[in-house]
Amino acid sequence: MKVSIWRGGKVGRFVAYEVPRLENQTVLDVVTYVQRKLDPSLSYRFSCRVGMCGSCAMTVNGKPRWTCRTHVSKVAVGGTLEIAPLGNLAVIKDLSVDMRVFFDKWAKAGGAFKGDKTRDDDFALIKPADKQRQNANAGIECIGCGVCYAGCDVVRWKPDYLGPAALNRAWTLVNDARDTQGPVRLQLIAGENGCLGCHSQQSCQEHCPKHLSPTASIAGLKRAVSVAALKGRL
Amino acid sequence: MTSHRSHPSYWAFVLHRVSGLVLAVFLPFHFSLLVQATEYAVGFDGFLKWSEQPMVKLAETGLIVLLALHLTGGVRLLALEFLAWRDWQKTLVAVCGGLSLAIGLLFLVNAV
Amino acid sequence: MNADLAYADKMDSRLWLIQRITAVVLAVAVVVHLATIIVAVQGGLSAAEIVSRVGGSLGWAMFYGVFVVAAGLHAPIGLRTILREMTPLSPGATNGLMIAFGTVLMGFGFRAVLAFYEMGGG
Ligand code: SF4
Ligand code: SF4
Ligand code: FES
Numbered sequence: 001m002k003v004s005i006w007r008g009g010k011v012g013r014f015v016a017y018e019v020p021r022l023e024n025q026t027v028l029d030v031v032t033y034v035q036r037k038l039d040p041s042l043s044y045r046f047s048c049r050v051g052m053c054g055s056c057a058m059t060v061n062g063k064p065r066w067t068c069r070t071h072v073s074k075v076a077v078g079g080t081l082e083i084a085p086l087g088n089l090a091v092i093k094d095l096s097v098d099m100r101v102f103f104d105k106w107a108k109a110g111g112a113f114k115g116d117k118t119r120d121d122d123f124a125l126i127k128p129a130d131k132q133r134q135n136a137n138a139g140i141e142c143i144g145c146g147v148c149y150a151g152c153d154v155v156r157w158k159p160d161y162l163g164p165a166a167l168n169r170a171w172t173l174v175n176d177a178r179d180t181q182g183p184v185r186l187q188l189i190a191g192e193n194g195c196l197g198c199h200s201q202q203s204c205q206e207h208c209p210k211h212l213s214p215t216a217s218i219a220g221l222k223r224a225v226s227v228a229a230l231k232g233r234l
Numbered sequence: 235m236t237s238h239r240s241h242p243s244y245w246a247f248v249l250h251r252v253s254g255l256v257l258a259v260f261l262p263f264h265f266s267l268l269v270q271a272t273e274y275a276v277g278f279d280g281f282l283k284w285s286e287q288p289m290v291k292l293a294e295t296g297l298i299v300l301l302a303l304h305l306t307g308g309v310r311l312l313a314l315e316f317l318a319w320r321d322w323q324k325t326l327v328a329v330c331g332g333l334s335l336a337i338g339l340l341f342l343v344n345a346v
Numbered sequence: 347m348n349a350d351l352a353y354a355d356k357m358d359s360r361l362w363l364i365q366r367i368t369a370v371v372l373a374v375a376v377v378v379h380l381a382t383i384i385v386a387v388q389g390g391l392s393a394a395e396i397v398s399r400v401g402g403s404l405g406w407a408m409f410y411g412v413f414v415v416a417a418g419l420h421a422p423i424g425l426r427t428i429l430r431e432m433t434p435l436s437p438g439a440t441n442g443l444m445i446a447f448g449t450v451l452m453g454f455g456f457r458a459v460l461a462f463y464e465m466g467g468g
Contacts, residue, residue: 062237077236087238151238157431191355192430196362200314202243202323216319223316226366229359255428258421265454271393272461278393286390298383305376308369315366337380345387 001076003030005042006084009091014082027060027067027075031083031095044095051209054145058095059084064150066209087150102146102163109166110188115178124178136175139168139217141210148204148214160193164204164214167195171217174224186221186228195221242327249331250307253300260297291345299338306330354437361423368420375413401465410462414455422448 001021004014017034028046035042046056051069058067060075061082072081089097117124126133148164149155155163170189173179189195198218205213228234271278284290310330314323386399400406422444429440 064238153239153244154431187355190359191352192358192362192427194355196359199247200243200311201247203238203241206241206243207238213319215314219315219319225359226316226363229363234356234359251428254421254424258425261417261421261451262454265451265458268458269454269461271396272458272465282391282393298380301376302380305373305380309373312366312369312373337384341384341387344384 001030001072001079001081003034003081003083005031005034005082005095006091007042007094009093012091012094014084021072021079025072027058027065027070027072027081027083028056030072030081031058031067042095043093052143054143057086057145057147057150059087059150064147064207066145066147069209086146088152088155089146089150097146099146102149102165103144105162105166106144106169108188109162109170109194110173110181110185111166111169113173113176113179114181116180117178126177130177132175132177135217135220136172139172139212139214142168142212143210145209148208148212151203151207153201153203154197154199158193158197161197162189162194164198164208164218167198167221168212168214168217170195171220174221183228183233186225187234189221190225190229190234195225198222242324246307246310246327246330249303250311253304253307256300257297257304291342294345295338295342298341299334302334302337303330306333361426364419365423368416368423371412371416372420375409375416378409379413397462397465400462402463404463407459407463410459411456414452414459418448418452418455421451 001019002016003019004016006012007015017038019030019033019038022029028049031042031044032046035044044056044058046068047053048055049068051066054066056067057064059065060067060070061077063075064086065075067083075081083095085091085095085097089099089102092098142165144165146165148168152161152164154161167189170185173181174185179185191197195218198215200215200219202213202215205215208214225234267281270281285294307330310326313320313326320326386395400410425447426440426444429435429443430437433440435443
């Protein structure tokens, strides 16, 4: 099978490799084969190989994907693969990108939980059927892979836009009954670089390997921000 | 080569943006023509006659379709943003497109 | 965490909200507009026909007045977003341009509405 892989940093080029086609082969297997057998200088990232850590995302035939759980058979159009680093992030080398901006934006969006209970307090009781609990549930399985961020054109056009993952995280916290940062959170994510910048293009939801819908979370934030703004609380 | 943009919700976004842009640019001309209509009623009838040409009719139909697209696409966006989230967005996109074309067709049929 | 929303963010949020509110108004107005067009265009248009329909009518004048205000807000806010995302124009220049565009739009629009109103019923 013919595989072309991005080599270099911001400037670089695609280099073609010949990789044996195996059954049940993942894209990560292909990259690993190249690094182990053909060119040990190839840089890329992975860890868990089972879709939990979120470190293996790359651009495969034009689309952002987690590579450890993407089968070659699903994506190799015409039997070829083109593997590039994730978009919207600075390339360090080959297939490794600098994820710092991505995670800094989580912090900017108020991604940290802040409660007021101590270990001596009892557990907070939250019913599984609770509306807020279900909202949070819908967004909580994010593995921080950056696939949605790479697929979002608003990030592409406005580098300061917080992006789908960070906003999705903020929405789970807005819905966390134990959290104490309510109004402050909304201020962090209002504005054009926050949830109001999203155009509901849904590329994030289309590509999220965990099938989350950051678009839906962002819509929730938009509603919360609208209510706060109308009540003069913004 | 595929891209992260090849899915219906993205096309809907592109249509919404392009139709909005064209309509915004067209609007000042639309208004100034209306003013002319009242100021020089005779000349305006001449203009209306000019607008009977097939090419102009086609352009008008295009504008109607764009307006309908921006309308239906906009209602869709309001629904996505302010109503409970739904999982049938693709159907929604198709409904908007279909409705817009139908409106355009209705105009064309009535106009000629 | 900063407690106060930056001025620019507050502005953005207001404009965003205005954009949605005018969208709701426009949704209704455009449906009426499209229906009118399709009905009116049957049997051909003439200046006299248009004037006799809308001329001097306070109801239509008010309808189109609201229409013009909503469009005059909605269009520049939308264009502003496009300019901000897709051109290297500075935020200040963009805002200035859009205020000008909105003013022109509303000016032209009101002139048209007034002109028809003053024509009186045909
Ligand atoms: S829905 Fe919003 S956040 Fe998601 S890709 Fe589109 S613009 Fe980005
Ligand atoms: S929302 Fe989905 S695509 Fe985005 S970082 Fe989380 S798991 Fe990855
Ligand atoms: S290697 Fe952990 S998610 Fe792919």
